[in-house]
Amino acid sequence: MVKRIGVLTGGGDCPGLNAVLRAVVKTAMMKYQYKVIGYRDGYRGLVMNDFMEFKAGDVSGILDKGGTILGTSNRDNPFNFRVENNGKVEYVDMSDKVVENVKAHGIDCLVLIGGDGTLTSARDFARKGLNVVGIPKTIDNDLSATDTTFGFMTAVDTATDAIDKLHSTAESHHRVMILEVMGRYAGWIALASGIAGGADVILIPEIAYDIGKVSEKILERAASGKHFSIVVAAEGAKSTDGEIVISKVVNDSPDPIRLGGIGNRIAEGIEKLTGIETRVTVLGHLQRGGHPNPYDRILSTRYGVRAVELASEGKFGLMVSLQGDSITSVSLEDAVGKLKTVPAEGELVQIAKSVGVSFGD
Ligand code: F6P
Numbered sequence: 001m002v003k004r005i006g007v008l009t010g011g012g013d014c015p016g017l018n019a020v021l022r023a024v025v026k027t028a029m030m031k032y033q034y035k036v037i038g039y040r041d042g043y044r045g046l047v048m049n050d051f052m053e054f055k056a057g058d059v060s061g062i063l064d065k066g067g068t069i070l071g072t073s074n075r076d077n078p079f080n081f082r083v084e085n086n087g088k089v090e091y092v093d094m095s096d097k098v099v100e101n102v103k104a105h106g107i108d109c110l111v112l113i114g115g116d117g118t119l120t121s122a123r124d125f126a127r128k129g130l131n132v133v134g135i136p137k138t139i140d141n142d143l144s145a146t147d148t149t150f151g152f153m154t155a156v157d158t159a160t161d162a163i164d165k166l167h168s169t170a171e172s173h174h175r176v177m178i179l180e181v182m183g184r185y186a187g188w189i190a191l192a193s194g195i196a197g198g199a200d201v202i203l204i205p206e207i208a209y210d211i212g213k214v215s216e217k218i219l220e221r222a223a224s225g226k227h228f229s230i231v232v233a234a235e236g237a238k239s240t241d242g243e244i245v246i247s248k249v250v251n252d253s254p255d256p257i258r259l260g261g262i263g264n265r266i267a268e269g270i271e272k273l274t275g276i277e278t279r280v281t282v283l284g285h286l287q288r289g290g291h292p293n294p295y296d297r298i299l300s301t302r303y304g305v306r307a308v309e310l311a312s313e314g315k316f317g318l319m320v321s322l323q324g325d326s327i328t329s330v331s332l333e334d335a336v337g338k339l340k341t342v343p344a345e346g347e348l349v350q351i352a353k354s355v356g357v358s359f360g361d
Contacts, residue, residue, distance in 0.1 A: 002131075002311050004035045006051070006107040009068040010042035010076075010118030014137050014151035015292035016300035017068035017113065022059040023304025024111055029056060032312050037107060041071040042114070043078045043121060047094045049101050063297055066290045077254040078121055089252075099128055109311040113137050115149070116336055117254050119319060123332040126317040133307045134319035134332055139287055142186035145335035146321040150303060153295040155182070155287040156192045162283055163197025163230060169279070170228035176218055176270055176278040178231040180263035182287050187342045189287065190234035194357065195348065200229040201358045203237035203266070206342045207349070209360025210240045211266065215273035217358035222276065229276075233266055235259040260284075302327045 005028050009017050021038070028034040036054040039045030052058075062069055076082070081094040102110065109131040112122040115138035126132045136146045139155035159181050166177040179199075183189040187204025194202035201217055203209045218229045236259050238244050247260030263280035270278045292300065299322065306320045306327045318329040342349065349359065 002032070002034060002108040002314070004037065004106050005109050005111055005308070005311060006037045006039060006046075006102065006105070007070070007111040008039040008042055008045060008113065009070050009072045009137070010112065010114035010121075011072060011074045011137065012115070012139075013067050013072055013288050014139050015066055015154035015288070015290060016150035016296040017072070017137065018059075018062040018065045019292055019297045019300035020113055020135055020137070020150065020304040021069060022062055023301040024308055025054045025059045027305045027308040029054070032308065034308075037105065038070045042073040042076055042118070043081075044073050044076040045070070046098050046101070047076070047078050047081055064291045066288075066292070074117070074255070075250070075253045077117070079124060080254070082252050095124065095128060098125070099130060102130060109133060109316065111135065111307050111311070115140070116143060116339075119143075119332060120336045122319075123317075123336050126332055131311070131316040132332065133310050133316060134335065135303045135307050136319060136321065136335070139189065140183050140186050141188040142184065142339050142341065143335065144338040144340040145319060145330045147324065148299065148322050150296050150300045151288075151292070152188065153299075154290070154293045155189050156196065157293050158287050158290070159189055159193030159232070159283055160196040162281065162286075163193060163199060163232065166230060166281060167198075170230055173277070174227035176229045176231060176267075176274070176276050178233055178263045178267055178270075178278065178280045180233050180235060180260070180280065180282045182283070183234045183236060184259060185236045185339060185341065187234040187236070190232045190237070191342055191348055191352070194232035195352050197230070197232070199232040199357060201231040201360060202352060203231065203233040203262070203360055204342055205234055205236035205238055205244070206344045207359045207361050208238050208240045208242070211269035211360070212273065214266065214358065214360040215270055217360075218270060218274050218276060222274075231266065231270075233262045235262055237262050
């Protein structure tokens with residue numbers, strides 16, 4: 001019998017996190033009369049026993065708010081946790097301590113909200129015997145076991161709005177405008193916003209680009225009287241020589257590589273090969289902030305409600321998932337460790353090519 005649920009948000013923040021928390025807390029408290037504990041700052045709260053008990057009003061007025069009222073972290077892995085002893089940094093497996101804490105607090109189920117890193121630890125806690133339900137979050141939409149992660153559609157809205165605005169300067173000044181978007185090793189945000197915003201060139205990690213071909217496309221447009229072009233580049237886009245552009249390495253992060261800088265790299269190449277003035281906008285964390293759009297508010301609510309229902313049914317070791325129009329669940333064992341990338345020959349790439357988009361291939 002479940003009586004007490006623990007919840008945390010892990011990894012990068014993402015539009016819809018508060019909407020999920022609201023759905024989890026409201027469903028648990030109102031439908032099932034469970035108590036809900038919220039751990040602060042992702043797995044750090046679970047390891048350090050830093051938590052709050054939700055009261056009825058705590059999730060009021062947060063459906064439309066960006067960020068997460070619990071805080072989050074994309075640095076803390078409970079199975080390899082950074083601790084500092086007398087100035088010496090060590091990485092320690094704190095998972096047994098977490099299991100002890102969870103049992104000591106009488107938590108019957110943990111609802112863990114995050115991307116692949118958070119959900120991999122969720123799977124590992126399930127293997128250690130904890131009752132766990134996962135909820136898939138990331139603007140990157142790169143989790144293989146769900147059709148859509150919450151946060152992605154809002155990020156696409158933000159990127160599409162940016163492309164719409166960049167058209168003004170591109171057209172007025174006869175320039176090439178490059179928009180660099182996030183997505184890590186998957187091109188979903190670039191592809192979706194590029195199609196929605198009418199980009200002329202879309203560069204994604206799944207299709208290696210040749211800067212010569214990108215420039216040819218821009219010159220062809222100029223020759224046909226279109227003296228501007230819009231390029232959307234995913235931060236993980238790769239050139240045919242296999243090069244990706246890294247902005248920094250965050251050493252104490254479970255996934256230390258931070259991508260960034262591809263926009264400037266491409267701009268140099270385009271200016272050199274076309275002679276057309278080229279400018280870069282890096283959209284960055286604007287894609288993670290602000291109000292979730294209605295799609296994400298609804299998806300987050302569906303995920304949150306279903307996660308608590310699974311707990312009430314005694315079904316654990318699962319991740320809630322969107323398959324077609326239905327919310328279902330998949331084993332955490334099958335849900336993690338596999339990136340969902342853009343199929344290079346898939347329908348979205350084909351329709352983009354049909355309307356004249358170049359992928360630089
Ligand atoms: O996974 C979400 C994401 O925003 C990626 O698209 C991006 O590469 C990364 O996180 C950025 O991480 P940080 O917030 O640490 O810069």
